[in-house]
Amino acid sequence: MPDDALKDMLRDPDGLTELYSKIDQMSTKPKMDLFEEYLKKVDVHLVEEGMGFKPAKSVEFGKTDQSMLNHIRNGILFLLRFNAALEELNVQYLNERDLRDCIALFVVHDLHKLDESRDFMEHEFDIPVETVEAYVDLVGLKDFTPDLKVEDYHSAAVSLHKSDFSRPGSRTSRFMDMEPFLYLMDNMSSCASPEEAVSSRSLRALRDGFPQDSQEGQLNLHYHRLDDIKGILSGIINKSVADVMQDNGLVMLMAYQDGCVYLGRGTRRISVSDETIERIFDALLSNIQGLPALSDPVNLAKKLNTPRLGYYGLSDEYYFFSGPKAMIRAFIDASITFAHDDSSRKLTDSIVDGINRADHVVPIELDRSERGQKILVGFARAVATVHQSFISEMIPDNGDALLKTCDIWKVQEDVTTALLGIMKTDPNYLASGGKWEYSYAIGQSVIDQALDGVKLRNVGVLETVNYLVDLVENGLSGMEEWSAFISNKTDKYRMEFVEYLHEALSINGTISHLEKSHLSDNFKEYLASGKTCNLCNRGTLLNKDQMKNSNSYLSYNFTNRVFVGKTKPDNILTCIPCGVELVLRKNGFNMPKGRAANNELLYFHIIPDYFFTPESWELVHSILLKFDKDARIRMAALAGKIFNSTYVGRSPETEGDFDLHKSWIEDLAVKEEDDGSRGMDMAQYMSQGYGNLIGNASIAFYKPSENNTEFHFFGVYVALVIAAYTGMRVVVSHSPVSSIRGRDFNEVVALDSVNSHVADFYGKFVSLSNLERTLKSASALIRLGYNTSSKLRDSLFPKYLRVMRDEILPGSYLLKMAYRVQEVESNVSNLLDEAIFLDEIRSR
Structure with a gap:
């Protein structure tokens, strides 16, 4: 089931107990049991209706892709975090009944985006009460909060948006009570970056909706931003900055890949300084040593x-x-x-x-x-x-x-x-x-x-x-x-990290400029084949021998650059921040030995869908931990399950030909004790054993392969499945330190330095509107490809990709290949849908 990862969490009572114990240790404690109830009673119906593929924001309209499902989830998680922050800051907050009503009203606030039959502008909010009531019944809201009336839901559907065509006259008193929270939820869930989340629009929504008696008591928004992303290290830096900001009386609300947003009181604006940088380094050191x-x-x-x-x-x-x-x-x-x-x-x-x-x-x-x-x-x-x-x-x-x-x-x-x-x-x-x-x-x-x-x-x-x-x-x-x-043992780390933080960190738009850098000049060193990091091209305090990263699991198989005429690098050369990132990666996963590993790696750099709250990060971290050293993938079974899943455009006449509730995780992360085939060890989460990082995660893909095209084809396929399953955005790259940040593209999946034949099949970027079709295309190709040979030979997939590129009807072509090797004709008839689907895709 796409975006069904949270449901799998609910099916694991032991995992939930451990998760909630971690959340209970946080200084700010949202009511996560309410979110769990929402998932069980309401969210499950949204998933069944294909909300994981329907856009709330889309690249077609110049926005960063965000599914309706995640837009609603993010709004609810923001509400719970924001409400707990209000309580911590001694500001009026919602009780449980109010929270329930606010969550339920937010579920229907974008109903106008689901009916494509109306004119987009003038009749956008011409939504009958009967339509709203049918939707409320469909997604189980009456069971979640029985006190709301259908008129309240109708108000949320037609009156919340500040549009020339909305219906402000349709507001009920109950909706008006919740409107400041609903509007702020909608606004913050639509902000794709930290600086956008603290824009004048957001501040206006905060101050108009939550006015205070004095300037000193006025609520305010703050943010920090990182201009360089490493991965796990960036997540720990986010957490370390948040720790220092919390010491200044702020409460963290949202964590992006490259920064965080905070709530505070008063007119004082936090800025970055030399002293702040030193405190952040101390917090960073403590957080790393606490892993x-x-x-x-x-x-x-x-x-x-x-x-x-x-x-x-x-x-x-x-x-x-x-x-x-x-x-x-x-x-x-x-x-x-x-x-x-x-x-x-x-x-x-x-x-x-x-x-x-x-x-x-x-x-x-x-x-x-x-x-x-x-x-x-x-x-x-x-x-x-x-x-x-x-x-x-x-x-x-x-x-x-x-x-x-x-x-x-x-x-x-x-x-x-x-x-x-x-x-x-x-x-x-x-x-x-x-x-x-x-x-x-x-x-x-x-x-x-x-x-x-x-x-x-x-x-x-x-x-x-x-x-x-x-x-x-x-x-x-x-x-x-x-x-x-x-x-003496740590001074170089401190000095270089302090310079790195001066370069990369800004707080509320301010930077702390260093008058003089002690790092090697990267331009001069680059020309001299000298002390320049192979991954990020920064200078360093280390000498060349110290830069040889003996802790790297990469050894000789990756560098962002190799000098002309150089036959083989001695070892990968890294600056201190990149070297720390590699050590964190090495200690966060278990690279298999021998034939179990490929001679190269692909990395899935996992980006939050707009943002995480600290609680949603714990949820995501728990989900990604399923991809541990013991997890394996059943590729054939996974492709069959994905191709036969139906969400967007599902016919109401369809009956029980497939099981919507059969989770993809059963074949995506197979354990030793699971029924069925054993599967293959080919992907692993790289932050096992880590908990105090926010907003950045990576999975390494290392499937044993006979050729580069096969390796990249299946790597991108697994990345797409993980993106759909978790509801997060993903960059697929050869580099452990991705050159593409989340803010650099608007689609769900980006392919960086991937085999050109594979990129031609999937596309350099995969948007939300194309995600389901792309997943089904790859699944159909895998299904047909595996049936053209009796030994499920992955090495033949470069040939199948050429068929997709060169043949007018590739599905029919592959079906004939399958027919020639099948002993039972019914086996081929089971592949007709896959063949027809590929033919239709090729003809568009």
């Missing part, structure tokens, strides 16, 4: 370098992504988990020799049993890793660093003295070949310590980890060098 995928010690432990020379390691960028506290916990968690691992793997002779050497030095006895030595090695790794990663970098003198390590781990004095003594007399005895075998003696001293009267070796893993993390954190943070050490 579970980067801060959870279990996830972070998976990124640790393989233990070598007795300690773990993490590259320096994790000081920015995860923070030192998370790094310490990951190091200790991995070490203590290893210590208590029951695997039968034996310690190497080199490790045992190191333990014996340390045993000869100190006045305590190191464990000699096989099991005891394994526990000792785990504790020793924690000690060595903390020493190597933190202490030795802050304290250059080896003796002083060893003394500080012993102090932090609370090593007994005679052991510390013995270790310092051997370091002076024979520095290489416990440190040959890059090893640091002092850790074995220190580890034994830690093991022998007691926690609540029990030796640490006998305490559970979690209790031990918590105790040691507190011990180490307190010791390190108390060092004089600690703040300077952390700053």
Whole structure:
């Protein structure tokens, strides 16, 4: 079912419980249970009537495409958010009955757009009461709010719009009570950008509808805008700016791909400044380090370098992504988990020799049993890793660093003295070949310590980890060098991000100009094949070696530019913001290995249908999480289901030949336990494990393919299905950082850097008015193509696309091809509708 994603959410009670718990944690709490009831009682009927394909705004009239279904949903979600914001700002707000009535009236406010038989201008609002009443019954509004009269609905249908041809004399008293909310809902749901949402028209609707007693109490609108879009990072920046704006007394109402709109009180206009930029960076750093995928010690432990020379390691960028506290916990968690691992793997002779050497030095006895030595090695790794990663970098003198390590781990004095003594007399005895075998003696001293009267070796893993993390954190943070050490690790990130925010961010139309940039000059560097980002062409503070993005899942298979004469790039070169985006992507999805993955990727950059509220973003995020690492697609079944779906232009005589309520998700995101064929792993959401980002999301498409045309054909097809299923706009691109923003095109789907044969079939842009026809065309071609070969060979689709391009009746041509290989004639007759549909499409 197109745009049926919210219904699938309602069918998942566990998912709803988790979702509402997240929404309940928000400072502003709309009545989402009312929206859920609306979806169950009213919205389902709008979907059945094809509102997901009928335009409220359309590219044909110079607007950004928006379906009637999403226009109504956006208006309702805006109302709930706005009403909660009024309550937070101590302004008169609607009770539940008023909210119900307002929602119901808004459902019918665009009824004039559904009857194409009337003249568009003069008779646009000549809508009989009987027509309104029939529509109210059709979509189940009387069940949702039984107190409204048909005259109230008629008022909303003919009197709300400020038009020369509307009927203001038809307003009822109940409609007039709700009119300020209805007009603001309609206005804000029609604004395609943050600056449009705070235009004079919007401010007039706000101030006329909600006048206050004083200038200080007057409601006002604010916005911020980003002039550069990365993806996940842009969503986190939106959230970070919103956090700072909230500290200034504003409440976020709407989140666009490239900015947010806020409600506040008073005449003061928030502007951007150096101080604001610094606060936003601090919020950004906190939000990134709060991401579970980067801060959870279990996830972070998976990124640790393989233990070598007795300690773990993490590259320096994790000081920015995860923070030192998370790094310490990951190091200790991995070490203590290893210590208590029951695997039968034996310690190497080199490790045992190191333990014996340390045993000869100190006045305590190191464990000699096989099991005891394994526990000792785990504790020793924690000690060595903390020493190597933190202490030795802050304290250059080896003796002083060893003394500080012993102090932090609370090593007994005679052991510390013995270790310092051997370091002076024979520095290489416990440190040959890059090893640091002092850790074995220190580890034994830690093991022998007691926690609540029990030796640490006998305490559970979690209790031990918590105790040691507190011990180490307190010791390190108390060092004089600690703040300077952390700053040194993150200063380049701060400096470049601050410059990036100065360039990209505006608040209420104001920018904060930097007098001098410290970034490399992108023009000079471009000519010299130097320090310029391969993805966005910005300059950077990094040197060329630092720009080689070792964390990139792209490696050699993508760049926005390769210099003439260059055979193969060393690795993708990125500035800091693009490098952060790639790390966020890598940690937000699981790239399959081997034959399960194609050698290239397509990205579906998912854009909100005009805007999200924080609550609708949580809904969307929950929906996109269905496309996880375990989800697969049944392409043949999906194509059949989509072709046989009927919405726009559905004949009233049609009876039960298909099931409108059979969701596409059953074949679009198949799980292991689902009935039917297994499907193929080919697409995955790239923000798994992330929650605190607003307005930007991406899906990676990596279907194993034998040729480029096949790969792009099915990639665009899946993108179209996701756009229809979720009701969002999509850019399909080869680039992980799209060069096309949502404001750069008006259609539902845009194809950026897609195979030319595929773009010819789908069109460079797919408008809402063509979305259903394009989906059905591709589904028909897949259905016929799969029946021309017994092995469902995707690699033949370049040939089928040539048939679509060259043949006058491509459907008939493909049907004949299918007939030649079919053993049962009835199998071919089942494809007649597909063939006829393609012939009709080609003849237009």
